[in-house]
Amino acid sequence: MITTLLIILPLVAALLVYLAGQRLAPTVAIAATVLEFAVALYAYFTFDVAAGWNFAVNQEWIPSLGISFNIGMDGISMALVLLTTFLLPIILLSSLLSPLKDKASFYSLALIMQSALIGVFVAKDLFLFYIFWELALIPIYFICLLWGDENRRPVTFKFFIYTLFGSLLMLAAIIYLYTVTPEKSFALENIYNTDLSALEQTWVFAALFLAFGIKMPIFPLHTWQPSTYTSAPIAGTMLLSGIMLKMGIYGVIRWVLPVVPTALMNWGWLAALLSVIGIVYASIIAIRQSNYKTLIAYVSIAHVGLIAAGLFSNSVEGLQGVIAQMLAHGVNVVGILFVIEILLNRTGTLEISKLGGLRNQMPQFAVFFVVIMMASIALPSTNGFIGEFLLFVGIFNYNPYLAAVAGLTIILGAVYMLSSYQKIMLGEAKSAYNNVLDLTLIEKSILIPIVIVIFVFGLFPNLVLDLTEPAVNEILHTVNNSIPVAN
Amino acid sequence: MNAIILISILGIFTMMSEFIGLKKFIYPIILLSLVGILGYNICSFWNTPEVHYGMLLHDNYSVAFGSLLITITLLWFLLSRESYSAGEFNQGDHYALILFSTVGGLLLVSFTNMSTLFLGVEILSIPLYILAGSRKKDIRSVEASIKYFILGSFATGIMLLGIALIYGATGTFDLAAIKIAASQQSLFYVGITLLSISFAFKISAVPFHFWVPDVYGGAPTFITAFMSTFVKVAAFGAFYHLLDSIFTQVPSYLSYTLIGLSALTILIGNLAASYQNNVKRLLAFSGVSQAGYMLMVFPMLSVGSKSSLFVYLAGYAVANLIAIYVVHSIEKLKDEATVENFGGLAKSNPFLAFVMTLALISLAGIPPAAGFFGKFYLFTEVIKGGNIYLVLIAILGSLISVYYYFKTIIAMYSEPENTSSAVRYEFGFAKIILVIMSVLVVLIGLFPDILLQIGKQI
Numbered sequence: 001m002i003t004t005l006l007i008i009l010p011l012v013a014a015l016l017v018y019l020a021g022q023r024l025a026p027t028v029a030i031a032a033t034v035l036e037f038a039v040a041l042y043a044y045f046t047f048d049v050a051a052g053w054n055f056a057v058n059q060e061w062i063p064s065l066g067i068s069f070n071i072g073m074d075g076i077s078m079a080l081v082l083l084t085t086f087l088l089p090i091i092l093l094s095s096l097l098s099p100l101k102d103k104a105s106f107y108s109l110a111l112i113m114q115s116a117l118i119g120v121f122v123a124k125d126l127f128l129f130y131i132f133w134e135l136a137l138i139p140i141y142f143i144c145l146l147w148g149d150e151n152r153r154p155v156t157f158k159f160f161i162y163t164l165f166g167s168l169l170m171l172a173a174i175i176y177l178y179t180v181t182p183e184k185s186f187a188l189e190n191i192y193n194t195d196l197s198a199l200e201q202t203w204v205f206a207a208l209f210l211a212f213g214i215k216m217p218i219f220p221l222h223t224w225q226p227s228t229y230t231s232a233p234i235a236g237t238m239l240l241s242g243i244m245l246k247m248g249i250y251g252v253i254r255w256v257l258p259v260v261p262t263a264l265m266n267w268g269w270l271a272a273l274l275s276v277i278g279i280v281y282a283s284i285i286a287i288r289q290s291n292y293k294t295l296i297a298y299v300s301i302a303h304v305g306l307i308a309a310g311l312f313s314n315s316v317e318g319l320q321g322v323i324a325q326m327l328a329h330g331v332n333v334v335g336i337l338f339v340i341e342i343l344l345n346r347t348g349t350l351e352i353s354k355l356g357g358l359r360n361q362m363p364q365f366a367v368f369f370v371v372i373m374m375a376s377i378a379l380p381s382t383n384g385f386i387g388e389f390l391l392f393v394g395i396f397n398y399n400p401y402l403a404a405v406a407g408l409t410i411i412l413g414a415v416y417m418l419s420s421y422q423k424i425m426l427g428e429a430k431s432a433y434n435n436v437l438d439l440t441l442i443e444k445s446i447l448i449p450i451v452i453v454i455f456v457f458g459l460f461p462n463l464v465l466d467l468t469e470p471a472v473n474e475i476l477h478t479v480n481n482s483i484p485v486a487n
Numbered sequence: 488m489n490a491i492i493l494i495s496i497l498g499i500f501t502m503m504s505e506f507i508g509l510k511k512f513i514y515p516i517i518l519l520s521l522v523g524i525l526g527y528n529i530c531s532f533w534n535t536p537e538v539h540y541g542m543l544l545h546d547n548y549s550v551a552f553g554s555l556l557i558t559i560t561l562l563w564f565l566l567s568r569e570s571y572s573a574g575e576f577n578q579g580d581h582y583a584l585i586l587f588s589t590v591g592g593l594l595l596v597s598f599t600n601m602s603t604l605f606l607g608v609e610i611l612s613i614p615l616y617i618l619a620g621s622r623k624k625d626i627r628s629v630e631a632s633i634k635y636f637i638l639g640s641f642a643t644g645i646m647l648l649g650i651a652l653i654y655g656a657t658g659t660f661d662l663a664a665i666k667i668a669a670s671q672q673s674l675f676y677v678g679i680t681l682l683s684i685s686f687a688f689k690i691s692a693v694p695f696h697f698w699v700p701d702v703y704g705g706a707p708t709f710i711t712a713f714m715s716t717f718v719k720v721a722a723f724g725a726f727y728h729l730l731d732s733i734f735t736q737v738p739s740y741l742s743y744t745l746i747g748l749s750a751l752t753i754l755i756g757n758l759a760a761s762y763q764n765n766v767k768r769l770l771a772f773s774g775v776s777q778a779g780y781m782l783m784v785f786p787m788l789s790v791g792s793k794s795s796l797f798v799y800l801a802g803y804a805v806a807n808l809i810a811i812y813v814v815h816s817i818e819k820l821k822d823e824a825t826v827e828n829f830g831g832l833a834k835s836n837p838f839l840a841f842v843m844t845l846a847l848i849s850l851a852g853i854p855p856a857a858g859f860f861g862k863f864y865l866f867t868e869v870i871k872g873g874n875i876y877l878v879l880i881a882i883l884g885s886l887i888s889v890y891y892y893f894k895t896i897i898a899m900y901s902e903p904e905n906t907s908s909a910v911r912y913e914f915g916f917a918k919i920i921l922v923i924m925s926v927l928v929v930l931i932g933l934f935p936d937i938l939l940q941i942g943k944q945i
Contacts, residue, residue, distance in 0.1 A: 062936045064943060065867070127863075134854045145900055153897055164853075164889055168882040175867045176875065 002043045003055045003071045003122050006081060007115050009036050014111035022103050026096060029107035033089040033114070040085035047078055049470055054078070056124070066178070066185035070125040075471035079323055079464050080121040080250055083330045086453070087242050088114050093446050094338050095235040097345055100147060106235075113139035113239060120247050126174050126255065127186040133170075133247065137163055140239055147233040155231045162224040166211035173207035176200075177259065191259055192478055198262050205263035208256050209271060215248030216304045218271070219278030229297035234341045237293070241300050242334040246326050249304075252311050253319065258478035268312040272398065275312070276406050278305035283412035287419075292350045293340055295420060296333070299376070299413070303329050306409055309402065310391040314479065318394020319472045320465055325387030327464060328375070328457065332384060335372040335450040339365075342443060343424070346436040352420055357429030362438045366425050368447045373421055375454045377413045383457035386465075488539045490528045490553060491593045493520070498586035505579045517582060518564060525557045532944075541661060542603045548945040549597035551797060552724040556592045559717045559804050560585065565920045566812050567709040576621055576707075584614035585713060592721035596728060601650045601660040604725065608646065608689070611721055612639050615714060619706040631705030638698045642688035649681030662732040669733060679741065682729065689722035690778045693752040700763075703771035708818055711767065712811040715774045716804040723781055727796060731788055742786035746877055752779030753884035761891045766824045767814050769891055770807070773850060776888060777803055780865060780881055787872040794942025795864040801938060802857030802931050806849035809924050812917070813843040832899040838918065840899045842925050847892040849928050852885055857931035864935075 013032030020028045047054050056072030073081060092110060100106050116139070119132030137160070144156040174186075180200075181190045196204065214221045229237045257264060282301035289295035307325050310318040342365060344350055347358075359366040371382075378384035388410075396403035439447070457464065497520050504513040528550060536546035543549075563585065571578045591611030598604045616639065620632025654660060656675035657668035669675060688695040703711045730737060737745070756776030763769035781799055784792035816839060817824040817832075833840040849856030852863075862885070866878050931938060 062934075062939065064936060064939045065864070131854045134859075138848070138853065142900070145897065153901055157893065157897065160893065161886065161889060165886050168885055171863065171866065172870075172875070172878055172882055175863070175870050175878070178867065179871050 001055065001057065002039065003073055004057050006036065006039060006043070006085075006118050007071070007122070009039065010111040010115040010118070014108040014115070017111060018104050018108045020104065025104040025107045026092070029111060030089055030092050032111065033085070033092055036114070037085040037089060040081050043073070044078060044082055044467075047073075047075075047467065049075060049467060052470070052474065053124070058124075061128075065127075066181075066183065066187070066190075067127045068125055068185075068187065069128060070187055071119075071122045071128070072124050073122055074474070075468035076250070076253060076323060076475075077121045077471075079327060079468055080246060081118055082464075083246070083327050084114060084117050084121065084243050086449075087238070087330060087334055090334060090338075090446055090449065091235050091238045091242065093442065094238065094334075094341055095233070096442065097341055098234070100233075102146070106143065106147060109139040109143050110235065110239065113143075117243050117247065121250060124188045125186045126177065126188070126191050129251075129255065130167075130171060130174055133251075134167055136244065136247065137167070140236060140244060143236045143239070144228065144232040147236065149231045149233075151227070151231045155227045159224045159228040162214050162221075166214035166221075169207040170211035173204045173211075176204060191255070192482075194259065196260065196262075198266065201260040201263035202267065205256065205260040205267060208251070208260070212248040212251040212256065213271075213274075213308075215251070216245050216308060217248075217301065218308050219274055219281055219301070219305065222278065222282070222301050225301060226294055226297040229300070230291065230294050234337060234344075238334045238337050241297075241337070242330045245300070245304060246330060249307055249311065249322065249326055252308075253322070253475060257311075257314075258475055258482070261479045261482050264312065264314070264479070268314070269399075272309045272312040272395075272402060275305045275308035276402055278302070279309070279406055279409045280412070283409060283416065286416045287412065289416075290352055292343070292352055292355075292420060292424065293337075295352075295416065296336055296340065299416065300329075300333060302409055302413070303333075303376075306388070306391055306406055309406055310394050313394035313398040314476070315394045315397050316469070316472055316476060317390045318398065319476065320468065321387050321390025321392075321394050323387075323468050323472070324461060324465060325384070325391055328383040328387045328454075331450060331453050331457075332372060332376040335447070335454075336376060338443075338446055338450070339369050339372060342439070347433055352423050355424045355430075355433075356427045357425075358433060358436065359425045360429050361433060361436045364439050364444075368439070368451060369421065369425060371451050371454060372447075373417050375458070377417050378410070381455070381458045383454045383461075385458060386461040488543050488545055488597070489531075490524050490557065491543070491590055491597075493524050493527075494557075494586055494593065495590050497521075497524075498583050498590065501579060501586060502583040510579060513579060513582065514564075514568065517586070518561070521557060521561045521564065525554060525561060528554050528557060532941075538599055542600045543594070543597050544599035545597065546945075548724075548728065548793070549593075551941055551945045552596035552720070553593050555797070555801055555804070556589065556596065556717060556720055556724075559713075559720060559808070560589045562805070562808055562920070562924065563709075563713050563717070566712070566808065566917060569917060570707070570709045570815070581618065581621065584618055588612075588614040588618075588713070588717070592717055592724075595721045595725035598725070598728070599662050599732070601653070601662070601665075604729070605643075605647065605650060607721075607725065608643060611718065612643070615710070615718065618710045619702060619714070621710065622707050625705075627705035628707060629705075631702045634698055634705075635702045638688070642685045642695075645681050645688075646685035649678045649685065652678030652681065654678075662729075666733045666735075676738070676740070679733075679738075680744075683726075683741065683744070686722060686726040686729075687748060690719060690726065690782075691775050692748050692778050692782060693755045693775065696752070696756070696775045699775055700759075700768045700771045703774070704765065704768045708767060708811060708815040711771075712808055712815070715771065715811065716807050719774065719778065720800050720804055723778075723796065723800060727785065727793065730785060731793065734788065737786050737788055745782060745785045746874065749779050749782035749785075750877060750880045752776065752782060753881055754779075754887075757884045757887040757891075761887055761894075763891070764825050764827075766817075766826060766829065766895055767811075769826075769895070770810055770814065773888065773891070774807065776884055777807075777850070779884065780862065783869045783874070783877055783881060784865060784872075786874075787868065789868070789872070790943060791868045791871065793945060794939065795861075795868045797942045797945060798931075798935060798938050799861035799865050802849060802861040802928070805924050805927050805931070806846045806856070806858055809842055809846035809921060809928070810850065812921065813839055813846070826895055826898050829895055829898045838921075842921050843899065844896050845925050845928055847896055849932070851889050851892040853889075855929055855932045857928045857935075860932050860935045864939075 116136035123129035286298035375382035594607030622628035760772035849858035
């Protein structure tokens with residue numbers, strides 16, 4: 001029941017927000033997302049790790065095609081639902097900083113998007129998964145189109161075409177999987193039970209990998225991402241990078257690894273290799289960026305590259321690292337984007353060369369900025385560390401050379417993050433910024449929860465890792481059971 | 488069969504209403520009668536199949552497609568009311584012609600004899616030749632009419648020749664008898680090929696689509712709405728019924744031809760549409776490409792393919808009616824419905840922009856709209872039939888189609904408002920109908936099971 005509630009609550013809220021009118025819309029929307037987070041927390045505290053799938057609902061939907069409204073949460077879903085519900089209030093609050101036209105529509109779209117995102121994370125039916133997957137695309141498209149900067153039209157168009165291309169390939173793969181299930185059903189168990197030849201698996205893997213790889217994005221499918229992140233409104237970028245790219249990673253865990261294990265054995269190396277190339281490539285480009293938001297877009301590609309490499313490592317450590325890093329990345333990237341929003345709000349520019357010496361005027365801001373930055377370069381005791389550590393263990397076991405190259409991310413990450421911090425916050429104070437103000441109350445109320453989560457999760461990672469471990473083992477069990485024994 | 492008779496009577500009555508002084512009441516009379524006939528038709532869904540006079544077959548297939556056709560006519564009447572308030576057109580004549588065309592459509596989905604097929608095609612088309620040219624002073628309307636008439640009669644001629652050759656090979660006009668007598672004679676196959684060509688013309692499949700943009704573009708827009716939905720449903724219903732009745736399995740040469748036609752239609756229709764700047768012509772080409780998707784299931788002749796065709800057509804018809812209605816509204820204020828003229832519609836008239844977006848999303852096949860489920864079901868059936876390559880081509884086509892559908896959406900939502908272009912609408916009749924149709928689009932998309940159940944019974 002709780003799972004259904006988590007999907008429906010934002011939808012109802014979206015309607016209420018739209019009816020509430022421009023003035024009340026933000027309040028209603030934020031209240032609704034906080035309530036949603038409370039429901040998710042309640043689910044987390046009543047979650048029974050030993051039971052596997054919790055809060056499951058299975059309702060017939062289109063019986064003649066074997067489609068059902070089949071949802072539930074295992075540990076992985078629970079973790080991602082927590083991430084989504086935690087980030088949404090923060091994202092909506094942060095959008096209060098810059099005045100938006102037509103607030104009611106904006107908040108409604110964001111809430112519809114939340115509903116779809118949660119749907120993606122809890123769907124146990126492949127068709128349902130696809131519906132939510134596509135539903136999440138429409139609100140974010142309109143958010144980018146209506147509230148983006150002056151380049152938005154070609155940029156959002158490219159974004160839409162890219163992701164839709166992936167989705168359509170996924171649709172073909174989904175239908176194909178459906179036709180080979182003996183029961184003619186889209187249910188998770190039946191999809192896991194398909195008996196595909198190696199060749200069929202390769203094709204299904206290719207289609208799904210393209211779909212999920214575009215969403216994440218993995219090199220060389222990433223070209224839509226920097227421009228979209230740069231031209232989207234800040235809340236849109238937060239939704240995209242904080243939550244939406246996790247859809248792609250989650251999709252691989254849930255619908256690729258257990259479904260096409262043989263293809264993974266044959267082609268996983270290629271995916272891992274591409275991911276690692278992406279890390280180095282994006283890091284090097286990030287170092288050369290002059291616009292801080294674009295820089296963060298490339299940093300995001302680098303981080304995702306590491307996560308993606310872990311996905312294909314086929315080990316508990318690797319997958320646990322993927323999940324931990326997904327959560328950490330979600331929180332940290334939203335934090336750093338909020339930092340960007342504050343910078344833009346105070347100085348009117350994101351060109352790194354035009355900024356400098358802000359620390360004197362904004363000491364509190366400087367502290368928060370440092371903490372979030374350290375978390376995103378994975379300093380021990382922050383949330384970024386545990387995920388990155390596990391990922392490296394997983395990748396190292398898979399292939400030490402790959403791990404060595406991926407390890408460059410530690411050095412390169414420090415280079416681009418620290419040097420940009422230095423250029424923005426330290427150095428000679430620029431006279432133009434003599435009068436900028438430090439953090440306001442509302443900004444603190446956003447940054448404090450983020451910093452709390454960074455440390456809590458950094459110091460007590462087991463809060464989540466214990467939750468997800470059985471689910472990860474279950475997935476790996478399915479994977480290794482269905483690989484034919486080589487003889 | 489009763490529906491056919493009743494609508495014929497209604498048509499004649501409408502024609503006479505002019506001089507028996509019932510002109511004012513004819514509109515509500517037509518609406519009420521159509522609702523009644525639709526209800527009656529739906530109720531006869533479970534009746535046992537029967538053949539009337541060796542000419543008409545009354546079975547679930549004909550009832551389902553017939554009901555769909557009557558629904559489209561009903562929706563057309565509801566939406567087109569305002570177009571006649573200006574007095575430019577003679578209301579009674581138009582209504583009567585549309586009703587006669589409806590009779591033709593009904594004949595087409597229930598024929599069991601080649602002569603009924605021919606009659607149906609003629610009764611469907613002749614009123615439309617007239618209606619396409621009903622804007623007599625507009626040269627493009629006249630061009631549309633003449634083009635449609637000449638090419639239409641050409642196609643009918645080919646159809647007649649095909650029927651004649653089949654008669655020559657089998658000695659009968661009756662579909663059931665043809666199925667038994669079907670032999671390996673080349674004469675028979677030439678006949679079938681000619682028939683298929685004439686149908687390819689009617690459903691506007693490439694390379695028989697050249698008339699579509701000019702005719703759809705030149706005819707008055709509310710007539711285009713009827714042509715692009717009703718005629719398409721009727722022609723698809725008839726073509727499928729024909730193949731289904733005379734073959735248990737489509738002969739391989741025809742099957743490959745149909746697959747090739749379908750792939751060509753999808754690609755060329757979508758590519759041509761993406762070059763259009765006039766939304767009316769854009770929708771015309773998009774209609775061509777939609778025909779390509781539907782052709783994909785023809786080679787299979789299974790229960791699933793029949794049912795997916797029906798579901799797809801239902802979703803397509805509703806969404807297309809909405810889209811063309813919005814084009815019509817734009818044209819009322821500006822001469823042409825170019826993409827630029829849609830600029831800022833979201834500001835000047837959010838409601839119209841919203842329904843247009845929904846319709847275009849449905850045509851593009853994105854959830855949760857009806858078009859998505861239609862496409863999904865269609866693709867499922869085609870993959871089941873083993874044509875995964877065709878589905879990949881269709882996916883490529885869908886991707887191209889997103890480009891031009893979203894070109895319009897982007898224009899509506901992001902161009903600065905042009906103050907002179909504001910389309911103001913009174914909250915009225917058409918708005919209610921549009922709301923109902925939009926809800927229908929979403930409902931079919933989210934809860935397609937009812938339609939699916941019907942589809943599986945036909």
